[in-house]
Structure formats: structure tokens, C-alpha cells
Amino acid sequence: MESETNKSPEAAPLGKKFSLKVFGVGGAGGNAIEYMARQAFDGVDFIAINTDAQALANLGVTERLTLGTKLTRGLGTGGDPDLGRASAEEDAEKIRALCAGADVICVVAGMGGGTGTGAGPVIARLAKESGALVLGIVTLPFEFEGGRRGRQAQLGLRDLKSAADGVICLPNQKVFKLIDENTSVNEALKITNELLAQGVRGIWRLLTQTGLINVDFNDLCAVLRGRHEESSLATAEASGENRSHEVLEKLLAHPFLEGGHVMAEADAVLVSLAGGPDMTMAEVNRIMERINRQCENAHIIMGAGIHENFAGRLSVTVVASRRNGREERASNRMTQTSPKESSELAPDYDKEISNPTATQRPASRFTGPPPTLSQQETEKLISQSTGSSRRKKFVPMRQGQLPLEIVSKGRFEKSEPTIHQGEDLDVPTYIRRGVALN
Numbered sequence: 161m162e163s164e165t166n167k168s169p170e171a172a173p174l175g176k177k178f179s180l181k182v183f184g185v186g187g188a189g190g191n192a193i194e195y196m197a198r199q200a201f202d203g204v205d206f207i208a209i210n211t212d213a214q215a216l217a218n219l220g221v222t223e224r225l226t227l228g229t230k231l232t233r234g235l236g237t238g239g240d241p242d243l244g245r246a247s248a249e250e251d252a253e254k255i256r257a258l259c260a261g262a263d264v265i266c267v268v269a270g271m272g273g274g275t276g277t278g279a280g281p282v283i284a285r286l287a288k289e290s291g292a293l294v295l296g297i298v299t300l301p302f303e304f305e306g307g308r309r310g311r312q313a314q315l316g317l318r319d320l321k322s323a324a325d326g327v328i329c330l331p332n333q334k335v336f337k338l339i340d341e342n343t344s345v346n347e348a349l350k351i352t353n354e355l356l357a358q359g360v361r362g363i364w365r366l367l368t369q370t371g372l373i374n375v376d377f378n379d380l381c382a383v384l385r386g387r388h389e390e391s392s393l394a395t396a397e398a399s400g401e402n403r404s405h406e407v408l409e410k411l412l413a414h415p416f417l418e419g420g421h422v423m424a425e426a427d428a429v430l431v432s433l434a435g436g437p438d439m440t441m442a443e444v445n446r447i448m449e450r451i452n453r454q455c456e457n458a459h460i461i462m463g464a465g466i467h468e469n470f471a472g473r474l475s476v477t478v479v480a481s482r483r484n485g486r487e488e489r490a491s492n493r494m495t496q497t498s499p500k501e502s503s504e505l506a507p508d509y510d511k512e513i514s515n516p517t518a519t520q521r522p523a524s525r526f527t528g529p530p531p532t533l534s535q536q537e538t539e540k541l542i543s544q545s546t547g548s549s550r551r552k553k554f555v556p557m558r559q560g561q562l563p564l565e566i567v568s569k570g571r572f573e574k575s576e577p578t579i580h581q582g583e584d585l586d587v588p589t590y591i592r593r594g595v596a597l598n
Contacts, residue, residue: 181205181262185280188270195353212236237274244278259290272301272309277316284323296327328393337415358395362477366432375463383430397475404443426458426480433464436471
């Protein structure tokens with residue numbers, strides 16, 4: 161494991177001292193953080209983690225960890241999440257050492273393969289045990305990658321949700337909204353990496369910004385926790401005189417907000433604004449007024465920060481989430497039920513506590529003994545049962561030849577019957593020998 165620290169081109173931190181580490185897990189995660197490491201992220205440590213030693217060696221990230229060398233011998237998992245999970249458990253102590261001292265850890269991975277899907281949740285759990293706040297930022301596979309990979313991705317996503325404080329999903333399928341027929345594969349993957357980088361950059365600014373209104377990671381978790389599969393993250397940036405109008409247009413047109421429908425249906429929204437010293441209150445008011453109109457039914461948490469290197473620019477990061485379908489259906493049932501029906505459906509807990517003996521118990525599953533019968537009743541019952549089950553005398557069926565009239569024998573009309581040892585061979589054998597057919 162290499163232990164050199166990444167350096168960033170920026171000279172000074174954006175705000176308060178904050179330790180953020182970004183773990184790129186698996187092939188997709190490693191490629192994503194290599195792209196991020198070339199960006200201006202001051203104070204952020206990028207660490208590549210994989211079971212494939214050769215893939216790690218090809219990355220430009222200075223800090224790397226090869227997982228499960230005893231299990232995989234550095235050859236990867238072959239798309240097996242169980243092997244990825246076991247490899248992470250094998251090197252749990254090394255992962256804990258990498259997590260030491262971090263306030264926030266982002267686990268970046270592509271779901272559907274072996275290492276990212278299997279090791280990602282284990283790394284998130286170990287990071288949380290180390291005391292860090294953990295955010296998962298993951299991609300889901302394209303539809304053309306097949307159903308098996310899609311199912312593996314959903315299982316890995318479920319495990320990651322249970323381990324991390326928050327999870328944001330970026331479905332690769334939505335990248336098709338940003339490309340045309342002539343877009344190459346490399347360019348399409350670059351777009352995905354840029355979207356992941358925007359997410360990390362937005363979270364970093366949110367955590368480190370100071371100035372007008374501050375928000376912290378607990379606000380972010382309050383928006384994400386319990387609603388992971390309905391969360392969306394988008395960042396837009398603009399510059400110039402009309403930057404407030406332009407940034408709103410870009411934000412609402414972002415593919416991950418689905419033309420603004422996600423914000424309209426959201427029940428919790430976190431908004432983080434970043435600008436230079438020239439950012440005005442009128443611009444903040446204009447942006448937030450439009451977002452409030454777009455998210456009429458949402459609880460909105462807002463933050464705004466001033467950064468010297470943002471002079472002339474304006475950036476807006478939005479994290480929008482909705483309750484999952486199960487919660488919505490349960491809520492709709494309660495709202496559509498009359499007060500009387502609700503009281504009948506809901507258990508009377510006060511009554512149960514105050515008078516526990518009055519609580520109705522479920523019926524016993526024990527079956528008692530049969531009633532006692534007299535000798536006469538017993539003989540009558542036996543005679544009825546034996547009489548009903550008495551079988552009729554078996555009469556064997558006789559088998560013969562149906563008396564069918566032969567209309568014509570065709571060219572065998574004048575042929576003599578074939579007689580052999582006194583038997584007519586033209587008669588079927590089973591009839592001549594009396595063989596019964598079943």
C-alpha cells in the first residue's frame with residue numbers, strides 16, 4: 161500500500177479545516193477518482209482500492225490498496241460480489257488505517273461488478289465504525305449490460321444503504337440524454353466521471369463553505385437518510401451578468417432532475433449556493449424564490465458560501481429526495497381512511513398497557529381430545545363408515561371385436577383369408593388370444 165499524499169493545485173482551503181477522503185472502489189470507482197484527482201480539490205485525499213493489482217498500477221492516484229491478495233492473488237474478482245466482499249473483510253485492518261483521521265468519507269463505486277458491489281458496503285461500514293460520516297456516490301449499470309448485472313447492482317446498493325449514512329445514485333442510462341449518435345464510448349464515460357466529480361465537488365463546497373448561511377453534513381444526512389433510492393444530486397454553474405438566470409436554466413435542465421420533475425415531487429431538498437465576493441443578496445433571493453416555487457411541498461435546507469476564487473461565477477448544488485413508494489402508499493392509506501376507521505384499525509395501546517388482562521389473545525392452536533361415545537354410538541359409527549366404504553364385487557370385462565361393417569377391402573376384395581393352423585391371421589392377435597388391453 162502506498163502512503164503518499166495527493167496534492168491539489170489550489171493554494172488555500174475553501175473554508176474551515178475539514179478532512180475529506182474519497183475512496184474509489186473497483187474499476188469504475190478507480191477511474192472516477194483518477195478523473196477527480198486531476199481537478200482542483202484542496203485538502204481532499206483520493207485513495208484507489210481494488211482487487212485487480214494491474215488496474216491499480218495503471219491509475220495516476222498515488223495512494224492505493226490491493227484487496228484480498230490471498231484470495232484473488234491480485235487478479236480481480238471476475239464479477240463475483242461475494243469474492244469482493246470477502247477480500248475487503250480480509251484486509252479490514254488496512255481499510256481502518258486508511259479511514260483514520262477522516263471527518264467525511266465518500267465511497268465512489270460502480271454497482272453491478274464484483275469489487276465495487278461486494279467491497280463497497282464493507283468499506284462503508286468500516287469507515288462508519290472509525291467515526292467518519294460516510295456518503296456513498298455510486299453509478300448503476302447501463303440497461304444493455306444485462307439483467308444479471310442489474311440485479312447484482314440492486315443487491316449491492318441495498319447493502320451500501322444499510323452501511324452508509326447516505327447514498328446518491330447516478331444511473332448510467334441517463335447519460336444517453338447528454339450524448340448523440342456520434343459520441344464515443346470514452347466520451348460517454350468521461351461524462352459519467354464528470355457528473356460524479358460534480359457531486360463530490362458540491363458536497364465538498366457544502367461542507368467547507370462559510371459566509372452567508374452554513375449547512376453541515378448532518379443536514380445532508382437528514383435529506384438522504386431513509387430515502388436513498390429516491391435521491392438525486394445535481395450541480396450547475398454560470399458566470400456573467402445573467403448568471404443567476406442561467407444557472408437556474410442549467411439546473412432545471414439537468415438530466416438527473418428529469419426536467420425539474422424530481423424537485424417538484426421532492427419532500428426534502430438541500431440547496432447549496434457558492435459564489436464570489438460579488439454575489440448579491442438579490443441573486444440569492446432570485447434563485448431561492450424559483451426553487452421554492454419548484455418545490456412547493458418540500459422541506460428546504462439552504463446554505464450559501466463566499467469563496468475568493470469564485471469571483472464572477474455562481475454555482476448551485478441541489479440534493480432532492482422523495483419518500484419511497486412503500487411510505488407513500490402507507491401515507492395515502494392513512495389520509496384516505498376516516499377517523500373512525502383509523503381508530504378501528506389502530507391498536508389501543510393505552511388500553512393494553514392499563515389493563516393487560518383485557519387484551520384479546522389469539523386462539524389456541526391446541527386441539528382437544530374427541531368426545532366420549534357410548535358402545536352403541538361407537539358400533540353405529542363403525543357400521544356407517546364400513547358400509548360407505550364397502551367395495552362392489554369386481555366383474556371382469558369381456559373384450560371382443562366390434563361388429564363394424566366393412567364397406568370395401570379395395571384391391572384385397574377377392575383375396576382369401578389367411579388361415580394358419582386353423583386360425584384366421586386377418587383377425588387381430590389380441591382378439592384371437594384373448595389379451596385384454598388396458
